Structure formats: structure tokens, C-alpha cells
Amino acid sequence: MAALPPYTSTLERVWHYTYLAICGLIFLFLIGPILVIIPLSFNAEPYFTFTHAMLTFDPAGYSLRWYHNILSHPAWIQSIKNSFIIGPAATVLATVLGTLAALGLSRPQMPFRGVIMSILISPMIVPLIISAAGMFFFYSSVDLTQTYMGVILAHTALGIPFVVITVTATLSGFDHSLTRASASLGASPSHTFFKVILPLVTPGVISGALFAFITSFDEVVVVIFLSGVKQRTLPLEMWAGIREQISPTILAVATILVAMSVLLLTVLELLRRRNERLRGIRA
Amino acid sequence: MTTADGKPLKVSLRRALRRQRIWAFLLVAPLLLFILVTFIVPVFNMALRGIENPQVHDIMPQTTSALKAWDGEGLPAEPVYAALVADLQAGYKSKEIGKVATRLNYEKVGMRSVIMSSARHAKRMKDGPYKEAMIHVNRAWGDPATWRLIKRESAPYTFSYLLAALDAHYDDNGDIAMLPQDRRIYVPLFIRTLLMSATVTLFCILLGYPVAYLLANLPLKISNLLMIMVLLPFWTSLLVRTTTWIVLLQSQGVLNDLMVWLHVIDDQGRIQMIFNKTGTLVAMTHILLPFMILPLYSVMKTVPPSYLRAARSLGANPLVAFWRVYVPQTVSGIGAGSLLVFILSIGYYITPALVGGQSGQMISNMIAYHMQESLNWGLAGALGLLLLVIVLVLYSVYNKFIGIDKIKMG
Structure with missing residues (x-):
């Protein structure tokens, strides 16, 4: 699948890239929503969407107030x-x-x-x-x-x-x-x-x-x-x-939870590799 | 043949095998006991509540036994009325009579006040005859239908909750009848739950199949990297994933803002995509998609790519080759993924409760409502029993065709 063979017809070529684009969209559907909340949890305003200041990367648009909020409750x-x-x-x-x-x-x-x-x-x-x-x-x-x-x-x-x-x-x-x-x-x-x-x-x-x-x-x-x-x-x-x-505090909590699942997933991935290595030695 | 200590080999072998069986069982026993006590018994207990009917039987014991001899024709005789008065007096004193009133009110609206006011009057009654007196207190006692209702509900077990959960009831003659079309709630809700689960399953197949195919056919290094995109959502909290959909889809949310900015819609025309059925379907598809991709991926990994090439070289066009050669080899993966997604989605509670609004509620939400708000635990039990039966039937199908130990988790 990695490289198309030289005899591929134009139609197949078009279909191949369309297919990759479809898969890209599905991956976006899977991972996008989880990534979106991470920057939003640093929002300086109590909104659930990107403010103008955030989009122009103005430091004033970002803050840690929702994380402070967790610690103060x-x-x-x-x-x-x-x-x-x-x-x-x-x-x-x-x-x-x-x-x-x-x-x-x-x-x-x-x-x-x-x-x-x-x-x-x-x-x-x-x-x-x-x-x-x-x-x-x-x-x-x-x-x-x-x-x-x-x-x-x-x-x-x-x-x-x-x-x-x-x-x-x-x-x-x-x-x-x-x-x-x-x-x-x-x-x-x-x-x-x-x-x-x-x-x-x-x-x-x-x-x-x-x-x-x-x-x-x-x-x-x-x-x-x-x-x-x-x-x-x-x-x-x-x-x-x-x-x-x-409240955006929820988004801050959610971001912490996402960080935790990334951590767990990493541990699991390392374990899987170790396991494969062990099995490889035995085989 | 004998072993060294003189026993026949057969006996010795059988004994050794039995010892090994016992050992294996002893290893499993603690967990089995634990699950039975902390899980299986409670679940059965809950389902039993859907048919248990202790109120009239326990709180009005004299009436219950006096009614046993009554044939259901005309009005009962004086002794039954005497038993009724005695039970009402006792129930009023112990403050238990309210439970009977509530129970009978589920069957026939108005019975609560009949019982409560009769109990208040009964406590002042000294001696009989009670029949005339009770009919004077409340005309309901002169109606054979009331007595038929009490006789029916004095049994320790009842079908009436199950009937209610199926939008049916006993009519005044004690026959089973469906409720009028406009008062049916639960059957349409069951149908909606099944339809929504089927839709989610279909979405998962449509979105999961291409991705699983890509992952299975890429070199391992790249596919392992892309697999993280499937596994990260799988490992992320369900509440987090539901929250992100609220953030994305609400009318002041990211997606609507994006569309306004792109001039797809104007600021007044923001689309309501959450707190309705759409929101529930999107969020549930997102949450359950990994459960479809993982079994599909593991089946596709075993399909030799040479078959597809052979089909092509024999002259099949790509579509025919894919549909008639590749897809049939992945049917077991589609089946495993679909059954799992379907089983998991018909019991969904959290996501519909948070993003479902009115139109996205499912049967679990109704059970929660009867558990926490209406406090009609019998009906909650009956709805739970029906849901449990559906799930267990699907579970046994899964077990038979796929095998429960083949569930894929990363």
C-alpha cells in the first residue's frame, strides 16, 4: 500500500488518494475532539470556543485560571x-x-x-x-x-x-x-x-x-x-x-485526564514491545 | 499395568487428572465467588424486583387470605370486608398502608386516595357489619373491579410491572390489553434504543472498515504509529469524550463558530447539533468506534494479500475483487465488532443523559428516572429485566459464534 506500482491507472491513482483522504478525516474524527479541548482549557475567558486573542496567539488570551480553580476548590x-x-x-x-x-x-x-x-x-x-x-x-x-x-x-x-x-x-x-x-x-x-x-x-x-x-x-x-x-x-x-x-474548569480536568491516558497508553505500548521482544527470543 | 506403588495405572492417572481439575477449579473459585456475591446476585436481585409484589401480600395478610375463597363474581361476602377493615387499621397504625396505596395506584389511578381515606375511616370503626359501612365510606368498595384488582395484586409475584414496561395493562375485567396508542411510552423507547444502537453500529462499520483496512495493510512501523490515534480515544475517559462533543457541537461551540467564520451559515442560523438525537449518535459513534476497529484490524491482519492480487490477475475489476474476495474474508471481524458495539450501545446511559436532550434518551435513562425520581422500583426492575434479557441473548450469540475470550483490547 505504501507506494503505488507504476502500472496503476489514473482512476486508481485518484481513488487511492481519495481513500487516504477519507481515512485522514476519520482519524481526525477520532483524535480531533480530544485535542481540541487541550488549548481551550487554557482560555482566559469563560468561553468554550477559540477567542480572537487565542487565535492570534496573544499571550493575554491564555491563562491558567481554570487550573487554579481546580486547586482552590x-x-x-x-x-x-x-x-x-x-x-x-x-x-x-x-x-x-x-x-x-x-x-x-x-x-x-x-x-x-x-x-x-x-x-x-x-x-x-x-x-x-x-x-x-x-x-x-x-x-x-x-x-x-x-x-x-x-x-x-x-x-x-x-x-x-x-x-x-x-x-x-x-x-x-x-x-x-x-x-x-x-x-x-x-x-x-x-x-x-x-x-x-x-x-x-x-x-x-x-x-x-x-x-x-x-x-x-x-x-x-x-x-x-x-x-x-x-x-x-x-x-x-x-x-x-x-x-x-x-464551566471551563471541566476542560482543565479533562485535559489532566487526557494527559493521564497518554501516560497509561505509553506504559502499555512499552510493555507490548517488551512482550514482543521476549516472544521473539523464545521463537 | 501398575505403577511403582502397585496401583493400576488407569486408577493412578484418573486420580492425578482429578487432582489437577480440582487445582484448576480452586484457582478460579475465589474470583467466581467474588463475582457471584458482588455482581451476579445484585443483578438478579434487581431483575427480580420487576416481578416481586410484596406490598398487598405482606401488609394486608388477612384480606389476602380471605379473598382466596372469593370467585371474582359480584361482591365478596362480609368476612372479606371485616378482614379489610382489620388490615387497614393495622396498616394505618404501622404507617405501612401508604405502600399499598402507592402500589395499587400504579395499577389504577385513584386507588391511592381510596385506600388512604378508607384507612382513616376504618380506624374509627368499632364493629360490623362492615360491608355497608365500607361501601358508604367509598363507593369503590361496592365495585367488583376494585376487589378483582386487590385479589390479583395480593399474589406475591406479578406480571403487571412487566406489562407496564411493554405498554400493556390489566383492564377492569383482569384481561391483558394494550394501552391506547398515544399513551405508549416504553415500547417506542425500546424501539428507539434498538434503532439508535443499530445506527451507531452501522456508522462504526462505515468509519471503522476503511481505517482498519489501512492499518492492516501499512508497514508495521507506520501502522503502529497510527494505531495510537485509535487507542488514545479508547483510553480516554468517557466523560472527557462526551464533554468534547458538547464543546464542539453546541450552538456557541467550535464547529458552529468555524462555519460562521467560513460563511457556510450566518450568525443567526447556527445549527443545533447537540442535546438531541444527532448529538447522541455522533458522540456514541466516536466512543464506540475503537471497539469496531480493533477486531476488524486483527482479522484483516490474517487475510493474505495474495488472494486479492490473484483475483485481479484473473480479471476481476478492483471493486468486484474487493467485494467478492476481500470482504467475505473479514465477515467474522465485522460480526465480532458489530455485536460488541451493539451490545455496548443498547445499555448506554451517561452519553445520552449528557448530550441526548429529549429526543436522544435511551432505555437506560428511563430506568435511571424510575430509580431516582419516580421511585417506581418495580417498573425500573421490569424495564431492567427486559433490557437484560435482550443483552444476554446477544451475549450468548456472541459467545457462541465468536467466543468471549476473543474480545480485543488493544
Whole structure:
């Protein structure tokens, strides 16, 4: 596709460039909206569009006032703290439980594999509003609503499918003769796990954990139903902000979140390369 | 044949295999238990609310058992009225009777005041006969239809919420009837939800296919770079992506400003593109597009380019070759992506709630409304049950044809 062969007809040439232009527009559709809010979050005026001063690159058109706004509102600070309490806690729980289960699921002797797998993935499929409403009724009957514990457990359940999927995918290329080799060389099962299995599945575990983290960090429906005043998370604060009166502070928060997803994506990309390299050595 | 310790080999092998099965299961067990308790039970609990009917059964137990003998013809006999008065007195005292009033009012408007005023009168009644007295208090007690309603709703489980969720109800004779056309809400909303999801899925195929084709056919170095453009939106918060569409599409927003500046439209003619169906469709397509591109890309990666070249060299024109040779090989990717996008979009709540306005609301928003505002949790449960059934049917189709562990995430 990179270079057109010399025998290409004019019509094909025209079509080729039209096609590339169409793809360019689709990429613009994908990425443009996310990039647009970044400069807008530095707007000096409380508008959601580019002012004349911004377009002429006048420094007076730009400011950090919306970022100051985040720092000067205790509600935003508290919600950021909450997100960083709930997210990691749910991630650790989901990753540990999910990795263990994936190890079991990828064993050839696992009974009822299909049924169990579809139960474990279901939190990703069931509409969030049903999950949230169900959790609200059930968790309030055991006094878990308006507690950190309740939100953490709920987010763990929502993050688990991602861990199970990524770790089983990593394990699908796993060579089981390695564990047998390790055992025949005299390693105990736990030694085999930490020295042979874990290093090979670590990239999958980490990317599963990142998925679980972003799921919790981004989740708002369950938080609407389960959280009290004390457990308000960043997405909930944003949701409330957008519904009441959308202010450019939201754009500043959104920019910070975009920066975070860029960071996570970079980590994931590095992991993928490492994984490919490792597999390349083995092959 | 025996092993070293003298046991038959077959027995020994079977035992070893069983031990391995148990080990595998023990690894999965903690997570399975966790998901069952924190997720599956709550979801079932929610769906059950759509058929549970405890109010009349629990709060008016005497009336419930007295009505068991009544055949539904004419008015019930004196003992039933006595039971009614006793239940109303007890319910008034425990302040529970309001729940019965609310419950019966869902079935027949006006029943709330019938129950509440009857309860206030009943607390002063000393002794019978109650039949005449109750009919005097409220004429509804002289109407067999009222009694048929109470008898029907005294069962611990009911279909009436499900019927309401399908725009039907029990008429005065207890037969199932559809609501008049102009009062139907939920069936049109289900249809709209399905149509919008289908539209989003179609948009995703139309936009996703060319991009996936490009990515699959470029050299890996360039395609990995371009892949970031697909993965970054995938990793960006849903709220952020919904917010950007508000910023872009609102009438004082970036896109309208751009069009005014380009003189495509004048300042008075700004187009309302958000807080309606259009806004919801655009934002949802943007959010779900990566879920289409990723499975398409991974299928297209496996299609050998030589097939297309062979078709061309055998004389097919490019369009025919593409349509009859290339596309059929990617059908599994289209199927996987479409099912996933469709399943995810019929349950969408956040995006329609923020950018949908009136015309862009979906069934999840109605469930949220009944959960949080009208507090008709039975109806919320019934709507949830119907939505859940649709999703689970699609999920099992996905599971059967594609396999749930094949979901692609980057």
C-alpha cells in the first residue's frame, strides 16, 4: 500500500488518494475532539470556543485560571484523592483475583470453562445502569452503600473482566512444557510460579491492571448510586459539573485526564514491545 | 499395568487428572465467588424486583387470605370486608398502608386516595357489619373491579410491572390489553434504543472498515504509529469524550463558530447539533468506534494479500475483487465488532443523559428516572429485566459464534 506500482491507472491513482483522504478525516474524527479541548482549557475567558486573542496567539488570551480553580476548590481536591484511593484498591483486588483465575482457566483440565468464563466477563456486558441499580439495592441491604468498601468492591467487579481477558490472552501463547521442565528440574510449584510463570505473564498482568484502573478511574454510574458525600470521585464531580453548569474548569480536568491516558497508553505500548521482544527470543 | 506403588495405572492417572481439575477449579473459585456475591446476585436481585409484589401480600395478610375463597363474581361476602377493615387499621397504625396505596395506584389511578381515606375511616370503626359501612365510606368498595384488582395484586409475584414496561395493562375485567396508542411510552423507547444502537453500529462499520483496512495493510512501523490515534480515544475517559462533543457541537461551540467564520451559515442560523438525537449518535459513534476497529484490524491482519492480487490477475475489476474476495474474508471481524458495539450501545446511559436532550434518551435513562425520581422500583426492575434479557441473548450469540475470550483490547 505504501507506494503505488507504476502500472496503476489514473482512476486508481485518484481513488487511492481519495481513500487516504477519507481515512485522514476519520482519524481526525477520532483524535480531533480530544485535542481540541487541550488549548481551550487554557482560555482566559469563560468561553468554550477559540477567542480572537487565542487565535492570534496573544499571550493575554491564555491563562491558567481554570487550573487554579481546580486547586482552590476543596471538592475537586477531595474527589481526586478519592479516585486515587478507590482506583488502586480496586485494581489490586481485581488483579490478584483475576490473575489467579486466569491461571486456572488456562489449564487444559479446567472444568466448565465456557460457563465460568462467561460469568466472569458478564460485568463488562451487563448495562451499567442495571449493575448500578442492583448493587444499590443489594449493598444497601448489607450497609455497604456510602462506604469506600462498597465502591471499591463494585469497581473490582467491573474491572475483573479486563484482567481475566488480558491475562488469559497472554497465557494462550504460554508453553506448558516450561512448567513441566521446571518441575522435572526439581523446582517446587511455588518456585515454578514465581520464577517461570510470573515473569512470562507479567506484561499481561500489568496491562490488565491498567485496564482495571482506568475502568475504576473513569466509572461514574455505579458511583452515582453507591457513593455518599465522602466518596465522590473525580468522574462524579465532572458529571455533576457538566449537568449543572458546564464551566471551563471541566476542560482543565479533562485535559489532566487526557494527559493521564497518554501516560497509561505509553506504559502499555512499552510493555507490548517488551512482550514482543521476549516472544521473539523464545521463537 | 501398575505403577511403582502397585496401583493400576488407569486408577493412578484418573486420580492425578482429578487432582489437577480440582487445582484448576480452586484457582478460579475465589474470583467466581467474588463475582457471584458482588455482581451476579445484585443483578438478579434487581431483575427480580420487576416481578416481586410484596406490598398487598405482606401488609394486608388477612384480606389476602380471605379473598382466596372469593370467585371474582359480584361482591365478596362480609368476612372479606371485616378482614379489610382489620388490615387497614393495622396498616394505618404501622404507617405501612401508604405502600399499598402507592402500589395499587400504579395499577389504577385513584386507588391511592381510596385506600388512604378508607384507612382513616376504618380506624374509627368499632364493629360490623362492615360491608355497608365500607361501601358508604367509598363507593369503590361496592365495585367488583376494585376487589378483582386487590385479589390479583395480593399474589406475591406479578406480571403487571412487566406489562407496564411493554405498554400493556390489566383492564377492569383482569384481561391483558394494550394501552391506547398515544399513551405508549416504553415500547417506542425500546424501539428507539434498538434503532439508535443499530445506527451507531452501522456508522462504526462505515468509519471503522476503511481505517482498519489501512492499518492492516501499512508497514508495521507506520501502522503502529497510527494505531495510537485509535487507542488514545479508547483510553480516554468517557466523560472527557462526551464533554468534547458538547464543546464542539453546541450552538456557541467550535464547529458552529468555524462555519460562521467560513460563511457556510450566518450568525443567526447556527445549527443545533447537540442535546438531541444527532448529538447522541455522533458522540456514541466516536466512543464506540475503537471497539469496531480493533477486531476488524486483527482479522484483516490474517487475510493474505495474495488472494486479492490473484483475483485481479484473473480479471476481476478492483471493486468486484474487493467485494467478492476481500470482504467475505473479514465477515467474522465485522460480526465480532458489530455485536460488541451493539451490545455496548443498547445499555448506554451517561452519553445520552449528557448530550441526548429529549429526543436522544435511551432505555437506560428511563430506568435511571424510575430509580431516582419516580421511585417506581418495580417498573425500573421490569424495564431492567427486559433490557437484560435482550443483552444476554446477544451475549450468548456472541459467545457462541465468536467466543468471549476473543474480545480485543488493544
